[in-house]
Amino acid sequence: MAADAPLPLVGCDFSSSPSRRKPIVLAWGRQDPGRVLLERIETLDTLEAFAGWAAAPGHWLGGFDVPFGLPRELVEHLGWPREWRACIEHYARLSRSEIRDTFAAFCAVRPAGAKFAHRAFDKRAGSSPSMKWVNPPVAYMLHAAVPPLLRAGVHFPGLHEGDPRRVALEAYPGLLARELIGRRSYKNDDKAKHTPERLIARKDLVTALENGQTRLGLRLKLSNAQRDALAADGSGDRLDAVLCLVQAAWAQRQGAPRWGLPEALDPLEGWILTA
Template structure:
């Protein structure tokens, strides 16, 4: 089976707006290159849900956690089946989530407050139960019910439409591989520094040269390159980084799409995390 025509990278926001939309990078793979066709902005969660539900053929990398740590779920006595757990979680309010997770953390020793998923150290990702800086617990709460309602396929955790394949991605995984711990983005205008602009330019240059373990080159027009570098929030660049991860997954193909056979079906997996050097930072 050849890779589907469309690759998707999604920089997600749990409270999207015109100022801070959900950003989709849409493209395709051709002879070892991931070509960016266009960027699309969605200002509301219903608009995102509508986009997910449209008929189509795509493989997407979404910068949003698809699961919670097993240690957390078991200690709270929540269902340990993925869909039952997610439906239970979706039934909570953000205030209930914050209070529940804060109580969990308060009962644990300093330095080990949060529960982690199995791949967090590999990917350098934030715990999916974290509700601030970044609020990934709220991102999961907002996104996963829409993914379920749209009937998309979530390899390793939930069977859906095989033509619309959604994978958990993480732009920081590729960004750190290319520029280390240098900061390349900020939503704070006061932190839109020349150093961050140079870091974004270095990421784009390295992606175009194929300097990641994924072995894919990014193909951009001059205008696209300028736009990615100029976006100081990093949202467009993050969407493109996720699209490159989706491109690698599409080349691996079904049924695993590059995911390891031994992943925990409750926790899920960040695509290509097992190719990374473990992050101890």
């Protein structure tokens, strides 16, 4: 790979409990002027496979549907380290049950409507608080995904200096999906809820991506087979990975060293691309 060649792009839809039925999905692509070309979809069935992929030699710029940080309010209340790497390393040493019990105790003494602590940009992005352990369990996603990326020496812009040829950015497919189809539901893990209405919503979302109907100024380039496969996946996992891929492509257009992240981001909480 030439030293000045753009990094390959990857969008990751992550699962904290991956399986063959619901794997971690990687959407690989590259950028042409004004277009994002989807090249292939890769799936990983275990957390060990994800850690192995993260540690493998390679070059990529990735958008990950995983929170990269915890709310500062929560961290300070718990007396955890306020430096990002130390905080993540402390968090990695906890079990999921310890995380659940600690966060549940934090929420229990707070008033209704303000149970969870939020990061500065959560409301702007419409994202779940990163301390939430159910529906969706994003706290467990952080616990499962970020420590192996950190151990692998990956670069987290604004948070931790690492390998500049493997760059990880926090993405959120829901932010881009809402821009294109509003609040329409387009996915569900329950096959019984794979309705015609959700299929139409996925098709509309794919069409909008292909037509470049976003503020990101990018059009998605798909083959007919890719288009059909994205629409057919009722779980939406492959489509979410592609949405993260498009957000990563936007970051690539903004360029290093910030990759589109604001100068004022909190170095403990991080930031969601395009928020």
